[in-house]
Amino acid sequence: MKIVVVGNGIAGNCVAFGMRARSRDHEICMLSAEKVPEYDPCALPYFIGGDVSRGAVFRKSLEDYRRRNIDLMLGQRVVAIDPRARRVTTAQGFEVPYDKLVLAHGGQLFIPPIEGIRLPGVFNCKQLDAAEQLRGHSGRRAVVIGSGAIGIEVAEALHKKGCEVTVIELLDWVLPALFDRETAQRFEAALAASGVRVLKSEKVLAIEGNGAVAGVVTDKRRIDCDAVVVATGVVPDRSVAATAGVAAERGIKVNRHMQTNVADIYACGDCIETVDACTGEDVMFQLKHNAIDQAAVVVANLSGDPVSYAGAYAFARVHFGRMHAVSFGKSTLSTQCQLGELTIVEREKGSDYLRLIMKENLIVGGQAIGGFADYAGFFMGAMRRGDDFAHLRRSRASVCSLQNRYRWTQRLIGDITGLC
Amino acid sequence: MTTQWIASDPQRCTACHRCEIACAMAHHGACRPELARIRIHCFEDPAFNVPVVCMACEDAPCIKVCPVNARVRVINGSVVTNEDRCIGCRACVYICPVASPAVNPFTGQTMTCDMCADQEDGPWCVAACRTEGALWIDDGQRCSLQSTRAQADRVRSARYGASGARAHRKGRMP
Numbered sequence: 001m002k003i004v005v006v007g008n009g010i011a012g013n014c015v016a017f018g019m020r021a022r023s024r025d026h027e028i029c030m031l032s033a034e035k036v037p038e039y040d041p042c043a044l045p046y047f048i049g050g051d052v053s054r055g056a057v058f059r060k061s062l063e064d065y066r067r068r069n070i071d072l073m074l075g076q077r078v079v080a081i082d083p084r085a086r087r088v089t090t091a092q093g094f095e096v097p098y099d100k101l102v103l104a105h106g107g108q109l110f111i112p113p114i115e116g117i118r119l120p121g122v123f124n125c126k127q128l129d130a131a132e133q134l135r136g137h138s139g140r141r142a143v144v145i146g147s148g149a150i151g152i153e154v155a156e157a158l159h160k161k162g163c164e165v166t167v168i169e170l171l172d173w174v175l176p177a178l179f180d181r182e183t184a185q186r187f188e189a190a191l192a193a194s195g196v197r198v199l200k201s202e203k204v205l206a207i208e209g210n211g212a213v214a215g216v217v218t219d220k221r222r223i224d225c226d227a228v229v230v231a232t233g234v235v236p237d238r239s240v241a242a243t244a245g246v247a248a249e250r251g252i253k254v255n256r257h258m259q260t261n262v263a264d265i266y267a268c269g270d271c272i273e274t275v276d277a278c279t280g281e282d283v284m285f286q287l288k289h290n291a292i293d294q295a296a297v298v299v300a301n302l303s304g305d306p307v308s309y310a311g312a313y314a315f316a317r318v319h320f321g322r323m324h325a326v327s328f329g330k331s332t333l334s335t336q337c338q339l340g341e342l343t344i345v346e347r348e349k350g351s352d353y354l355r356l357i358m359k360e361n362l363i364v365g366g367q368a369i370g371g372f373a374d375y376a377g378f379f380m381g382a383m384r385r386g387d388d389f390a391h392l393r394r395s396r397a398s399v400c401s402l403q404n405r406y407r408w409t410q411r412l413i414g415d416i417t418g419l420c
Numbered sequence: 421m422t423t424q425w426i427a428s429d430p431q432r433c434t435a436c437h438r439c440e441i442a443c444a445m446a447h448h449g450a451c452r453p454e455l456a457r458i459r460i461h462c463f464e465d466p467a468f469n470v471p472v473v474c475m476a477c478e479d480a481p482c483i484k485v486c487p488v489n490a491r492v493r494v495i496n497g498s499v500v501t502n503e504d505r506c507i508g509c510r511a512c513v514y515i516c517p518v519a520s521p522a523v524n525p526f527t528g529q530t531m532t533c534d535m536c537a538d539q540e541d542g543p544w545c546v547a548a549c550r551t552e553g554a555l556w557i558d559d560g561q562r563c564s565l566q567s568t569r570a571q572a573d574r575v576r577s578a579r580y581g582a583s584g585a586r587a588h589r590k591g592r593m594p
Contacts, residue, residue: 042487051507289484317511326514376514408470411463
């Protein structure tokens with residue numbers, strides 16, 4: 001059987017190396033648009049800031065592919081899939097036949113339609129070559145457009161390099177996908193305290209410069225700078241899938257076995273739309289741990305085990321300087337269009353802050369800063385199990401036992417929050 | 421691969437904290453419980469104490485979330501932090517179901533149980549434990565993420581019926 005993997009990211013490599021670990025017989029071919037072996041995009045902000053070396057960014061070396069007999073074709077961007085002839089075509093004109101195709105090409109940087117966005121001095125942090133350019137840049141003043149997790153990490157990296165950093169966010173608070181306003185305000189305070197300027201509810205209109213970036217114009221002011229980092233998110237790449245008639249909405253649609261609607265085409269990683277493990281809603285979490293889980297499901301199904309995917313879960317942590325924060329599950333904004341009584345549980349101790357979002361006595365999400373963040377795993381466990389805190393309150397006396405091995409974690413949550 | 425891990429019985433542990441001190445001594449040569457990789461959570465009314473130590477989950481989530489791939493499984497089955505790589509982002513602490521990775525107060529890096537791989541006489545915490553049956557070395561089946569999730573799904577379906585996540589979905593718009 002010839003397995004062709006499109007994409008050389010986390011998901012694609014987990015599929016290829018996972019298949020090889022199960023069988024020596026399959027022919028495995030990987031088509032990579034980039035010209036380097038697998039690296040970890042999560043490490044790129046730390047590479048820019050100098051926390052990790054270039055070598056430590058890589059998860060594999062070319063030797064690893066050779067040793068496992070995986071045919072890695074570098075610099076081959078797939079442009080078309082012919083499901084009838086079972087063949088993919090690359091931009092360079094190569095045609096590669098397949099028996100099973102795995103789409104793991106991930107997402108593309110969302111580039112907002114701003115004047116001057118193509119000027120030299122506008123960087124991003126999506127791929128290794130872009131990160132290398134940013135690391136090599138020796139500017140003093142930088143503007144980061146977008147305050148998602150990547151935006152904040154890049155801001156910290158540039159701040160460490162000695163840059164004067166301004167973060168511009170279109171919405172009313174930073175990290176809007178992860179945090180509620182109350183949590184974000186506390187995080188913003190940490191940013192401001194270390195000298196990073198945060199501009200909220202502000203829209204970038206143009207990037208100015210004659211041959212190189214000289215400034216950013218927003219709807220409220222003009223900011224002088226010599227570098228702009230675009231961190232406005234990643235959108236799934238659906239164009240290749242469309243050539244094969246693969247159904248896609250926000251991302252490629254897959255079933256619980258990671259199969260698309262076209263026979264023998266699977267998809268996993270950042271390019272797919274999947275279900276939330278707790279709520280069953282259609283979601284897009286472009287996170288590394290989900291990509292690894294999905295790749296494992298693809299590997300099992302390709303090998304004939306009809307394993308079904310348990311669903312993705314939202315988990316993200318951010319830090320700035322000494323402040324560490326975590327977010328999991330849903331935020332208040334994302335629960336807004338649902339029925340059901342929402343309760344917010346807040347706890348504060350010094351600079352530590354905990355915010356749990358509960359719907360009808362069940363945890364559906366939460367955010368924590370500082371010491372409370374250490375207990376995120378306990379809350380996520382309760383969320384996943386669907387612990388009913390009204391029920392737990394009534395059975396407070398029961399001790400942990402073999403019958404209920406979670407009881408002590410529930411008691412711990414009770415001790416922290418007073419919920420049970 | 422047969423693997424060993426440290427098991428505990430919350431009903432027997434008396435929270436004497438000898439295991440914590442032994443752990444700090446074994447790894448850092450210092451009598452400082454904040455450097456221990458084992459930690460005891462104490463509860464009152466009714467009283468019980470839970471020693472928490474890394475169980476090196478089969479499908480360890482900390483390995484998946486580490487942005488710099490510093491969490492690695494070593495030959496004896498333990499999952500440890502590579503100190504050359506760890507940047508102290510604490511993702512492994514936050515994703516862990518029992519928050520077992522400890523943060524080294526001096527370096528900011530995380531550290532977990534390595535079954536005292538460098539010590540000839542095995543895990544020091546177990547040797548230090550004075551209460552019969554509170555802490556011991558167990559062979560074989562680990563508590564994996566998969567088995568834990570499977571159990572979680574059973575708990576959920578027993579409570580809410582076969583659809584499992586129904587309680588969560590109740591509020592969905594039609």
